Amino acid sequence: MNPLYVYTDELLKYRFNDTHPFNQMRLKLTTDLLTDAGFLNDEDIVVPRIATDDELALVHTKEYIEAVRAAGHGDLTAEESAKYGLDSEDTPSFINMHEKCAALVGATLTAVDLVMTGQTDKALSLAGGLHHGFSGKASGFCVYNDTAIACEYIAKKYGKKVLYIDTDAHHGDGVQWTFYSRNDVVTYSIHETGRYLFPGTGSATERGTEEGFGYTVNLPIDAFTEDDSFLEVFKESLERAIQTFEPDVILSQNGVDAHFRDPMTHLSLTSKSYEEIPRFVKDMADKYTGGKWIAVGGGGYNIWQVVPRMWSQIWLAMKNIDAPAGPLPEAFIERYKMKCKVDFPVLWEDTLDDFTEIPRRVEITEKNKTTLERVLMYLDQ
Numbered sequence: 001m002n003p004l005y006v007y008t009d010e011l012l013k014y015r016f017n018d019t020h021p022f023n024q025m026r027l028k029l030t031t032d033l034l035t036d037a038g039f040l041n042d043e044d045i046v047v048p049r050i051a052t053d054d055e056l057a058l059v060h061t062k063e064y065i066e067a068v069r070a071a072g073h074g075d076l077t078a079e080e081s082a083k084y085g086l087d088s089e090d091t092p093s094f095i096n097m098h099e100k101c102a103a104l105v106g107a108t109l110t111a112v113d114l115v116m117t118g119q120t121d122k123a124l125s126l127a128g129g130l131h132h133g134f135s136g137k138a139s140g141f142c143v144y145n146d147t148a149i150a151c152e153y154i155a156k157k158y159g160k161k162v163l164y165i166d167t168d169a170h171h172g173d174g175v176q177w178t179f180y181s182r183n184d185v186v187t188y189s190i191h192e193t194g195r196y197l198f199p200g201t202g203s204a205t206e207r208g209t210e211e212g213f214g215y216t217v218n219l220p221i222d223a224f225t226e227d228d229s230f231l232e233v234f235k236e237s238l239e240r241a242i243q244t245f246e247p248d249v250i251l252s253q254n255g256v257d258a259h260f261r262d263p264m265t266h267l268s269l270t271s272k273s274y275e276e277i278p279r280f281v282k283d284m285a286d287k288y289t290g291g292k293w294i295a296v297g298g299g300g301y302n303i304w305q306v307v308p309r310m311w312s313q314i315w316l317a318m319k320n321i322d323a324p325a326g327p328l329p330e331a332f333i334e335r336y337k338m339k340c341k342v343d344f345p346v347l348w349e350d351t352l353d354d355f356t357e358i359p360r361r362v363e364i365t366e367k368n369k370t371t372l373e374r375v376l377m378y379l380d381q
């Protein structure tokens with residue numbers, strides 16, 4: 001089956017303001033890079049639908065949805081905005097916020113439907129991945145939590161068990177808390193420890209509650225973790241989690257803010273990890289879920305030097321194409337180089353001239369291994 005790519009320029013309108021680090025221009029850059037390289041064609045692209053209020057209400061309260069709608073039309077008081085997390089520097093209100101956010105959720109649900117109705121077995125919607133949104137509150141650049149909605153939609157509409165995999169540098173807190181007492185949605189998050197990073201949660205001991213005890217998996221890794229240690233603990237823990245929970249389908253959130261050039265976090269991954277992560281997830285889907293894999297985007301705040309090349313690898317993994325090496329397509333460089341105010345990347349792979357090696361590498365690797373052992377012990381219980 002041919003994988004499908006959910007996209008429309010309309011999705012670029014999820015935009016807080018011109019100085020906000022969350023910039024969906026990265027969707028267009030990624031789409032253009034893939035197109036210019038000849039990896040993405042018109043027939044691969046599906047134009048998404050918009051999510052309905054009932055779909056948003058799978059996770060969010062009616063009061064919150066109404067507040068988001070009112071805020072986007074300038075009709076919410078300052079006091080009410082504060083109550084719903086819609087007035088912070090991180091997540092400020094913007095014009096027609098409800099409509100723009102519902103479009104983004106609709107894109108993720110479009111990808112889900114394509115896979116769950118058998119039109120394809122793999123679908124990618126990079127606009128989604130807003131894993132910090134809560135049931136009744138915006139948080140961390142996220143208004144509606146498309147990833148949590150998608151998991152609930154798979155559980156409720158299709159009656160299937162979904163494994164949510166979150167490799168964003170930040171803990172996938174909004175999704176975790178949505179399903180914390182449930183055993184029909186398993187959440188797995190590998191992330192930088194919350195010691196110095198938003199949202200501060202995601203310790204290995206957060207394992208779920210009541211019926212959901214054991215169905216939440218967290219693997220916090222040390223700041224400055226590099227590729228080899230990341231890939232070691234990720235691959236071993238993820239495969240064990242899949243063997244334990246036997247999901248019907250995988251939904252992965254693919255924030256790329258653990259890259260060493262990302263300005264918001266303290267991890268030290270390179271293109272090596274971003275080539276391997278989606279290829280490993282694809283292998284897991286092919287081996288354990290009949291190939292069924294839905295992928296969304298997530299964090300990524302270096303939109304020129306990091307995101308387009310790293311996100312491209314998810315699509316290439318779905319297409320079963322090896323990670324390209326060497327020059328990026330001329331057309332792409334010509335189109336964007338002049339618009340970019342930092343050094344424009346010209347190769348698919350990272351050049352490591354600005355990579356700082358960490359003297360604590362051995363210590364970090366050992367620490368991550370200890371956390372892995374603990375997570376594996378939990379999974380065996």
Ligand SMILES: [Zn+2]
Binds near residue numbers: 168170255300
């Ligand atoms: Zn993030």
